[in-house]
Amino acid sequence: MPTPPIRQRATGRVTLADVALAAGVSPITVSRALRGERAVAPELVERVQAAAAKLGYVPDPAARALASHRSTHVAVLIPMLSNELFVTLLEAVQTSMRRAGYQTLIGVTHYDPGEEEQLLREQLMHRPAGLLVTGFDHTEATQALMARSGVPCVHLMENSPDEGVYSVGFSQSDAGADLTRHLIARGKRRIAFAAVQMDPRTLQRQAGWRAVMQAEGLFDPTLEWMNPAPSSMALGGLMFGQIMGQTPPIDAIFFCNDDLAQGALLAANRMQVAVPQRVAIVGFNDLRGSDLMLPPLTTVHTPLDRIGEEGAAMLLKLMRHEAVPERCIDVGYTVVVRQST
Structure with missing residues (x-):
């Protein structure tokens, strides 16, 4: 027929x-x-x-959602896709959501609160079942949109004790402080803090570094090296060369992200600067390859997979109207000591 x-x-x-x-x-x-x-x-x-x-x-998932009054996708807002940190986080979220029958609608904010606001407006038009956002650096309009939408929301990478706020993360400032204490215990005194992008989590790590340096009487504003450019190995190598020209000499550098520290270690090898004898180098997030550097990089391991999995699990409970026993989950962190210090 x-x-x-x-x-x-x-x-x-x-x-x-x-x-x-x-x-x-x-x-x-x-x-x-x-x-x-x-x-x-x-x-x-x-x-x-x-x-x-x-x-x-x-x-057509949109038509199905309208007919059934149940959306099958979750909106996820992350700062960057070029950063391995957020790729790992996103993979954990997406795996958990797909198992539960949900798809992820990804928005990249480029660390711009204004862009995040626009992305949220666009995503709410698709009536998502839930929302996962990075951190708490939102415009007032974004906060109002999230509150008025009625869409369950979980914040990732940072924690908040505020009532009615759901979050999965760890204390960025405590991690920064502990890494600084490690360098001081190694006998380092002129510890530079090298940061890029100036996002809230970087600034929290800086606050932890500064608090310890001030408490030990070692703080000097000239030790702060801030660059608004995106994080990369190339930029880490460039900053290393600049910092090593500082006087009095620097004996340790706390890079706010591992890719910067990896680039610095490569530059140190080219410049024949002994690490850690002449200068110690540390990073943050324990990204892929940090344990393979020469020397292997001391860093802070952040459980990105667990943050994604716990955040997805919490959001699924909220979307199903199930009880959430713990609104604020602190997944912790680990200072991983290797040969660069």
Whole structure:
């Protein structure tokens, strides 16, 4: 029997009605068959699936959400995709969400609160079931949008004790302080802090470094090296050369991210600067390859996989209206001591 002519939408998209016409069944039967409902006879399921495959039918999640009043996607806002840190976090979130039947709608904010606000407005138009955001650096308008939307929201990478706020992260400032104490215990006194991008978490690490340096009577504003450019190995090498020209001499450098520290170690090898004898170098986040550097890099290990998994699990509970026993989960961190100090 020839296939009936298909009346496509103006967009060219094959509709549920088209599949129903081709299979010789009702649209509701097509919907039930494709959802795998047991009430549909096996021969009808086979016929519907064959028609859908022949026509190239792809379900419209937006239409399904409107019909069922249940969205099947979660909006995720992260600062960068070029940073391995957030790629690892996103993979953990996406794996957890897919297992639960949800898809992720990703927005990249480029560390710009204004851009984050615009992305949130766009994503809320798609009626997400839940929202995962990075940190707490939001505009007043963004905070109002999240509050008024009624969409469950979990904050990642940082924690907040505020009532009604759900978060999974760790204390960036405590981690920065502990790494600085490690350098001081190694006998270092002129400890530079090298930072880029100036995002809130970097500034929190700086605050931890500064608090310890001040408490030990070692703080000097000239030890702070701040650059608004994006983090990269190339920039780390450049900053290393600049810092090593400082007087009095620097005997340790706390880089705010591992890629900067990795670039610094490569530059030290080129410049024949002994690490850690002449200068100790530390990073943050324990990114891939840090343990393979020469010498291996001392850093702070942050459990990015667990942050993503715990954040997704918490959001799933909120979306299902289940009890959340712990609103604020502190996953902790570990100072990983290697040969660069």
